[in-house]
Every structure is written in C-alpha cells, then in structure tokens.
Amino acid sequence: MTLIDLANPTRFLALTARALPWFAAATGILLAIGLYQSACAPDDYQQGATVKIMFIHVPNAWLSMFVWGVMSIASLGTLVWRHPLADVAAKAAAPIGAAFTFLALLTGSLWGRPMWGTYWEWDARLTSVLILFLMYLGLMALWRAVDDPSRAARAAAVLTLVGAINLPIIKFSVDWWNTLHQPASVMRMGGSSLDRSFLIPLLLMAIAFTLLFVTLHIAAMRNEILRRRVRSLQMMQASRIAFSSEMGAGSREGNASNEAGAA
C-alpha cells in the first residue's frame, strides 16, 4: 500500500468510503474524552478557569501550521511527482486550514482579553499567524479565480511553497522576539514545563483535532473528486448538445448554411 496506489481516484474513493466512518468515530470518541478531561482539569493558580481556553486554542494553533505543512507536501506532489490527487488534497485542505487559523486567532483573542487586558496586540506571534490567515484567504482566492483546475493547481503549489517560509517564523517568533505571547512550553528542549494534569488533556485534544482534520480533509477530497467528475460530465453533455444541434441545423438548412459559412 503506497501513495502511488491511491493515484487512481476510483480506488481512492472506494478505500476512503470504508475508512471514513472509522476516522469519524475515532474523532468523536477522542473529542468527547478530551473535552471531558479538559473540563475536569484543575484551575490554574494564576489564570483561574480561563486556562481551559488553552485546550481549544493550542490544538487549533498547531493545526493551523500543520495544515499548511500538509499543503506544502501536497504541492511538492503536484510539482515534482505529478501525483494526480495531490492538487485535490491541496485544494481541499485550504478552507479547513483557514478555519483552524481563524479559530486559533478567535480563541486567542478571547483568552487575551482577561489575561493581557486586550483582545489584540501587535506581537510577533499574533502578527505572523494573522499573515498565515491572510495567505490562506489569498490561496483560496487563487483557487477560485481560475476555472481550469490543473492550471490553478500549479500556481497555488508555487504560492504554497513560498508561504511555507512563514511556518518556522511562527514557530520560533516567541523565541526570537521577546513578546507578550508566552514561549513554547510543550515542545521544547528539556521536556515539557506543563503539569501532567494539563498536559494529558491537551495532548488528547491535539490528537482529536488532528483526527478531525484528517476526517474533514478526506471528506473534502471526496467532494472535490466528485465535483470534478460532475464538471467533466457537464462539459461532455454540453459539447454533445452543441454538436447534435449543429448537425441538426446543418441537415435542415442544407446548402444555405454552407454558403453562409464560406462567405
């Protein structure tokens, strides 16, 4: 079972039709456990109950970068390996990633109001995530601006790979600039600084959100494949109607139309 085996859209559709319910069920179960655990997590001695926003905010922020990473790999698939489903994957991921980024910004600003005293602060981490959000929107605009999917795919792939420069900037912005946003506390040298009672629900939520992305992404890819099939069927039907009406007109009007065409 390699990536090449999935190149056939029909095989991909058949395989994902079987796998999708399992992914959806796993997402639902893990989300339920994660939400329960987050609700039961103790209040922070400084932040009180608002610390629970973290269990939503941090997975959204991780996913916002992870999705661009997935799109970058898919773009390499489009440009380098010419994998037939790579551009479908890249196109389907963009709106989902934009939604995760928007939720990360929204929950972050709701968390920032009680903690920092402001909804928005022009700090390096916040600004770079906002740029990521704008780039998601630009990418979606690019996909919508061109009607030929393969042409749009190559342009979007180049833009995605250029935008991937932003990912390390987001990740390390809190280390490079001394800013309001707190530095990394889970994935860092020397182990996590987070207490176990917070870490376990957070990791559960992160896995649940990743599974949620996988589920949504596969469903969106299936929709995109079906949408393209509908489009090509419509094109075939339109050309058939145009062809048959042309034939009909030609036989009825006979030589008159031929002379008009020659003139």
Add this chain to the structure above:
Amino acid sequence: MTALSALIRRDIRIALRVGGGALIGVLFFLTVVVLMPFAVGPDLALLSRLGPAILWLGALLASLLTLDRLFMADHEDGSLDLITMSRTPLELACAAKALAHWLAAGLPLIVATPVLGLLLNLDMVATGAVALTLLAGTPALTFTGMIGAALAVTLHRGGLLMAVLVLPLSIPVLIFGVAASQAVIVGPMTFGAPFSILCALSLVSFVVGPFAAAASLKHGLD
C-alpha cells in the same frame, strides 16, 4: 552574462520610454503622500511622527502598482516565450528582469524620498534613515512581488488577485523598514537590529523570488 546585461538594458530602456510607465510609480507615490495630510490634517508634529510610515506605505503601494508590467507586456508580445526558451537559465533571466524593474521603478522612489520628506516635515537625519531603509527594503518588495507577477501572468489575471497574493508576503518588509526608521527618529531601539533584518529579508528574497517565479512560469505557460 552578455545576454543578461542585454536583457537588463532592454528592460530599463522599455520602462523609461514612452508607454513604459516606470515613472508613473513615482507620480503615484507623490500623490499618495500628498493625500495623507488631507486625511490626517495638516498638523506638522503629527506628520513628522507618521512620516516614515506614510513614506513606506506609499512606496509599497507604488511598487505594487508597477509590478503588473514585469511580465505582462512581455507575455503579450511573445518575448516572454523567447526568454523562457532561451539558453539562459530562466531563474537568472527572472532575476535580471526584477533587477531592471527595480532600477527603473524602485530607484526613482528612493530619489523622490527627500523631496517628500520635506513635505512631511521630516528632518535631515529622519529623511536619510527612511531613504536608506527604502534602499535596503524595496528590492525585497520587487523580488517577492515578482512571484505574484509571475503567477498573475500565467493565470491571465492581474490586478486585484496579485495584490491579495503579494501584500501578505510584504508585511515583514514593512514592519522592519518602519521599525528601523522609527528607531532613528524616536528610539529607543537601535537602528542596527531592524536594519540588518531588513537586509536579510532582501537577501532571502533574492534567492527565493527568482526560483519561485521561474517555477511558476515554467509550469504555468503553455
């Protein structure tokens, strides 16, 4: 090498002659800066505080406005196909075109900066700082903007789409350009740190821009 210098000479000559439109960017820059006192009021103290930001914003918009011409005219008359098929690597040709575009459309903006600084009540040091940051930063705007221009020409869509794609990429340049100029005028940061990052951004764009633009042209032009 001779092919590249010939390309640069040709592009500059086309840009500066009738119908080239490189100097329209300067005119636009002037108009934007003149509009600002009408918007914020003719308060000289406020204008001198906002001056660097206004100049940077004007230069950013002016360089965005002229980017359309980078590949579009060559695509229309077919010379872009010749450049793509020539023996010179497309990446180098793209870099040469961007350099020519910057010389014709970016450099005049920097030359115009001292005059516009006068209108915004900036003193000598502040004007010099803004001009220096523009000199270091506008190449980054041209070279990253080239990616957008290449995408736009392969998609036959210019204008608004290109602006949406290019502007997010130019935000870091704007941040550090204005930060470096402000550091000279009000402090408390040193001029060196943001200015070095600005130079670094330009150097990165020299590497990334031509390769991304060439990839986009190679894959996009049929």
